[in-house]
Amino acid sequence: MTDKQRPHPTPDDRELRLWKVGRALTLAFVAAVVVASGIFYGLVELLDFREIDSTEKLDAKTLFDLVKLSFGVVAGAGALVALVVAYRRQRVDEVGAHREATRLHTERFSQAVDKLGSDSPAVRLGGVHALAGLADDAPDDNLRQTCIDVLCAYLQLPFTPDPGDDAAHQEEHNRYLALRKVRHTILRLIGDHYRRPRGTHRSWQGCDLDLTGVTIDCDLSFRGATFSDCLVSFEGATFSDGIISFDDATFSSGRVSWHRATFSGGMVLFDGAMFCGSTVSFAGAAFCGSVMSFRRVAFSGGSVAFTATRFADHGVTFQAAVFSGGDVSFEHATFCGSAVDFDYTTFTAGEVSFRDATFRDGEVTFREAAFTGGEVLFVRSGFHGGQVAFRDTRFVGGLLAFNEAAFSAGEVSFRRGAFSDGMVIFHDVELSGGAVNFLDATGSIPHGLMGAVSTSTSGSVTLPSGWQAPSS
Template sequence: MNAPKTALMRRWRDRGGTWWWAIVVIVVPVALIAAAALTTLLLFVDPGNDEKTKIELIKVGLTVGAGTGGVVALVLTGRRQWSTEHDATERRLTELYVKAVEQLGSDKPAVRHGGLYALERVAQDNPNHRQVVVDVICAYLRAPFQLPGAARPRNRPGIHRPLASSRGFARKCAASGEQPQSPTVAELDDVARQEREVRLTAQRILATHLKPGNDPKHPAKTFWKDINLDLTSATLIELDLTGCWTNEAGFANTTFVGLALFDQVTFSGDVLFDKATFTLNARFDKATFTGEAQFREVTFVGNARFDEATFTRIALFDKTTFTLNAQFDKATFTSTAQFREATFTGNALFDKATFTRNAQFDKTTFTGNARFREATFTGNARFDAATFTRKARFDKATFTRNAQFDKTTFTGDAEFEMATFTSDALFDMATFTSSALFDKTTFTSTAQFREVTFVGAALFREATFTRAALFDMATFTSNALFSGATFSSNARFHEAAFTGDALFDKTTFTSNALFSGATFTSNARFDKTAFTSAAWFDKTTFTGDAQFREVTFTGDARFDEATFTGIAQFDSANFYMAARAREARVRAAPTKLNFERSSWPLGWAADVPNVVPSDGEEVWVRLVPVPVTQLTS
């Protein structure tokens, strides 16, 4: 009894509903519309006592109801027909999809090619199925693959691709009872070459349908929009996604064999290249990364080019290895750019690059030349403990916020000529093995070079220090040139060591100039320098000649306990206040000093002005205050 009833209900459901559904959807609306039409006619048309007219009005109302029922019936019939056709289409698509996937598992390369093209056709004709098709193609490319000619370890357990071509042979051996033989290296290479062509086809299909064309507002009909790629751990051969547009993309642990071209590609979502390997050149020129760009621990064996690339969100290159040249010329980093502990074996080129937020190169190693010429650092620039083995060029670079080079090692020339540091410039404990070039550099905020080691020449000619310049305990092994520099705030060289010549001629010290405890082993030249405020050289040691000719001391000049081993020349120096030189000592030698021709700070003279040392004799004299009568006369 229940079985026929259940079958009847199933037939009704197969037709689109049940009896109750039909009554609710068709009969009730028709009755209501007929009643409404009849009521309206009776209200607005007065039939009087004419029974014939009343009957005609009732006929019109019923006709309206019948017509409405016909329309509803047509709509329901159309809906049922659409549903039937849609179901048939979906079944046909499912059959095509399943068949294409089965073809990808074939042991024949031609069949696998056909499966890929069948999937492409399904996706092209059915936009709602495109992501699924792309997922299948990506899954195929993620399968293990060994390149032709690659070394193949023997007796290695597990499944290794390609095995598809040997399946048929294995089935034949199993059917005949024969013992299957392992394929030869030549056979495996042949299979790998065929599989390589299939994979190139899969890559071309993806590249073809990810290109929007020249006008993104009117993309090509073949363009598949909003596609995600998951090619994690895949082996991709000479991948060319030039001009492609994709959403999220995963290339983590992926191996790129041959050229990898991503020029003008747009990633609208996050993209992951972590631990990927590029075996040859990789190009991302003018690429756009709208989401996060993660390149952590990536290995670039060939050149890596990111010229004019745009990184809208965070760009992570931590611990990445650039074996050859890495080019980021004119690249734009809108968010944080992290290259911490990265290794640049070749040249690192960031000329005219723009870093809008923090740029972090902490502990980064630059083995080749590092160029940041005319680069703009709007956020903090951190190069703490970085190593520059060859030239480091930051000439004309702009640092808007803090620039940190603490404990950085510059083995080659460090060039910062005409650079601009708007905020603090921090070079504490840095090492400059070769020349350090800061000529015409502008330090608007504090410049810290405390405990810095300058092995090569240190050139700060015509540099401008607006705020404090701190060189405390710095070591200048070669020449230190500050000629024409301007120090608007305090300049501190406490206990600094100048082994080579120290040239401060024509330098302007607007605020305090503090050289207390400094050591000048070679010549110290301050000719025509202007000290507007205090100039302290107390406990300073001048082993070579000390030249203060035509110097202007407007403020307090102190030379307490200073030692002058060579010639001390203060010819035509102007002291607006009496200088202090208590316990200052001067060594007299025949070839170094003639007291009669020497001049001392205002208010001081040698205590034995007419001493004449004998050959080989070393005589020290002290500076003593000049009596007031002599001073005023």
């Protein structure tokens, strides 16, 4: 992970910083005199005293009051000194306790790391739980982050693949299963701790999580987790099995990256997740065997990028998602055999970009989607096979642009679309093959469509009866 951020240590975390006694006492006396003077003059004003009676003789009562005042001043000074000394002692004790806790944490950390490097899978498993417990009990965020980093580093270590369960490799197979259990335990503990609300015991939310290049071949749940003020990296990770759940998770700040990750099996779920201020990247990711679900996702801020992403096989669904702010980019994405589903999705603000995307086989659907604001751009996209469907879609605001797009195969369908407001643009579109279907569409003709039809060299463009194709 690049540009990692760490919690900034406070002075108490590393060293004790106290003023010298003389300086501390001087400042304490000055502060006491200023406060006492303020209180005295405040009372004089409050009680409306205008002058003080004077006398030439010092009687016994006045002398006794002066003696009491003198002792009171001395006692107050002594109390002030005691207070300063007590404060310094308390601070020394606190820092000493912190140092002792840090020393004990370091000893336990060394023992846990030794266990994690053991040849015995059972001992390694004990080291995993010991490190997780140390992270829970860490006296400061830096030490907690160190424990998390060690667990992540273990997952990043290369491991021998399964040799098979035949008789000749039974021992190696059993060892593989045992070590896989260690890795799966770490992943389960990570998910458990990141699901706990921030600020509660055993919560790791707010800490960086580096799973760069890790193979995730088991169930992993971040359901309901909040990712804010941290860096989370799945860059280059491989999701090959199990169910990975980010259902109802919140991405509110910080950065989360799936850059060049490979989704080759299992399911990855973002149902009900909220992207409201973070930077999320799927750039260069490959979806070639997993099922991705973004149902009911809300994009209300920040940015989500799918630049140079490849969708092949299986499906990605954004059903009933809400794009109400921020930018979501599928630029340079390649859809080459998968089903990507935006059915019932609402686009009300922000920008969703398919610039330079390639649609080759597979199916991308926007059935009954609503474009009521914002922009959805297919600029310079290539439709070379498969089907892109906008059936029963409502265009009542915002912008849907196909500028410089190329239709050479497959089908793009706007059947029963309602073009009642906003702008749908087909400027400089090349219709050299495939089919574009507007059958039963209602409303205004999309800008530039008739010009594109008039210059079409091949393919089929089906228009409703109210939209007349230009005569050749």
